[in-house]
Amino acid sequence: MVVTVVGLGLIGGSLALDLRANGFANSLIGVDQSAQHCQQALDRNLVDKVLPLEQACWESDIILLAIPVGAIVDVLPQVLTRISKQCVVMDMGSTKEEISRLLKGHSRRGRCVLAHPMAGTEYSGPMAAVKNLFQGNAAIICDKEASDPDALKLAERLFKSLFMHLIYMDAASHDIHAAYVSHISHISSFVLSLTVLEKEKSESTIFNLASGGFASTVRLAKSSPKMWRDVYQQNSSNILDVLDEYIEKITLFRELIASGDFDGTQSLMKEANEIRRILDGEEADLPISSSPTTKQQTLISNR
Amino acid sequence: MVVTVVGLGLIGGSLALDLRANGFANSLIGVDQSAQHCQQALDRNLVDKVLPLEQACWESDIILLAIPVGAIVDVLPQVLTRISKQCVVMDMGSTKEEISRLLKGHSRRGRCVLAHPMAGTEYSGPMAAVKNLFQGNAAIICDKEASDPDALKLAERLFKSLFMHLIYMDAASHDIHAAYVSHISHISSFVLSLTVLEKEKSESTIFNLASGGFASTVRLAKSSPKMWRDVYQQNSSNILDVLDEYIEKITLFRELIASGDFDGTQSLMKEANEIRRILDGEEADLPISSSPTTKQQTLISNR
Secondary structure, three states: OEEEEEOOOHHHHHHHHHHHHOOOOOEEEEEOOOHHHHHHHHHOOOOOEEOOHHHHHHHOOEEEEOOOHHHHHHHHHHHHHHOOOOOEEEEOOOOOHHHHHHHOOOOOHHHEEEEEEOOOOOOEOHHHOOOOOOOOOEEEEEOHHHOOHHHHHHHHHHHHHOOOEEEEEOHHHHHHHHHHHHHHHHHHHHHHHHHHHHHOOOHHHHHHHHHHHHHHHHHHHHOOHHHHHHHHHHOHHHHHHHHHHHHHHHHHHHHHHHOOOHHHHHHHHHHHHHHHHHHHOOOOOOOOOOOOOHHHHHHHHHO | OEEEEEOOOHHHHHHHHHHHHOOOOOEEEEEOOOHHHHHHHHHOOOOOEEOOHHHHHHHOOEEEEOOOHHHHHHHHHHHHHHOOOOOEEEEOOOOOHHHHHHHOOOOOHHHEEEEEEOOOOOOOOHHHOOOOOOOOOEEEEEOHHHOOHHHHHHHHHHHHHOOOEEEEEOHHHHHHHHHHHHHHHHHHHHHHHHHHHHHOOOHHHHHHHHHHHHHHHHHHHHOOHHHHHHHHHHOHHHHHHHHHHHHHHHHHHHHHHHOOOHHHHHHHHHHHOHHHHHHHOOOOOOOOOEOOOHHHHHHHHHO
């Protein structure tokens, strides 16, 4: 199978690494606007060769678009007009409604599978590509009925080869859920960074006091501004909705502290602890303590 | 050296584990209000025996208070009146100004070292204790001139035996910096959890979409409400100060999205990226990509 990866960054590069290692790809073609990224991808053997987009389209069995969502809406329609009849195109973007709307009624819509593998790190570029980035995570496929059955099957086979589990939803639902769970995390992390940079003028103090807590909460603030700019643009109404909720909650938290109602803050934090049960499968309201599971112990030790 | 650990939780239990392993402690005594915690600490061999506080005071060379800061202000003065002349008492709390004020002029103030080891996880209780929790992190010692030279030296030796690096500041400065870097992280994480629990009613969707980003940003929301309640109470004015800054920044972020100024969000995120340079020692404004260092690659692989 000849696989073309458009966008040789964290996601594209990591896809290339795993799809070569697991045998899904016999041959990998890279496409990237940046000559430096192309060279790095070749140096790291992420791809076998680099081609212009048009030529890559002719030669590919499957084309993976791992570029910012603002670029996907430009590139995907171009790609669809240039591929062979059997070729499948998948996008890997973090928003889906706009691209879904754009493709509606397109004569070659069936060749396209709209996907969102839930994986990433705060780093970007070909040097950030890592093995097993996707393993054990969810891959969302949107509007699956709009894809040709063989195209859908190939996309599913690709994600399964990465040991991802599949989830299906329509594009509009995807964008709502992504805003609620993923996009707001990035904003709260960016804002935490801005706040700490504004208030704490001593860089060495930030470094020294960071320890594990601040470092993990602020981690996403290292993410690519260009990539996230496009996500906010394409998903602004859902993001505003969840942002309003966030601002309401943090204002309530502030009011409780300002009025000296620390029991009130304790109740709120107890509610927040509920996330433990959902993410770790643990009881959140143990009266005295919460113990990590063996798996968490390992994660803690590796931190 | 006979070491008593008061509070057999995450911090106390982890101290016990390392101080036994590195030979600093020949004998470890545990004190805890919870019979269950005492039993778990004995079962895990964190301590050799469990005693009531008063008796432990008589037998100890050094006493470590690893209890919520609201309890420290009650327990520390009691302990000071009960120890032998040579005994040293250290508190491990996350706030320092109130305890510092309380001890001012105390006849035995010199036996006491006010400390804050910057380490932790989101778990609590004796079962959460892990080895090497402190290694490589900063230990803050406050108002060192108020401690007797031999007491200070012993405290320093203890932290160095854990491979921590020492930082000295006055108690008031500690509380400002801790609010700016550590306490706000916890609040933003608690609020993120509350927001997602409110908006996203499907637990399986939260679980599936969580991936690395949400999970790390919301991690601190699993922390102990009782412990953090006390921190907010003792450090409320500094926390309100940084919370106001946070609310101002997130409101600005919201306004930029609402008004369609996505270039504005991109500039803000670029500013936020600066945290990368401080925490990772990397350039934040590389035009195209940011690559993880070898150490970060390892961390990513372990995630």
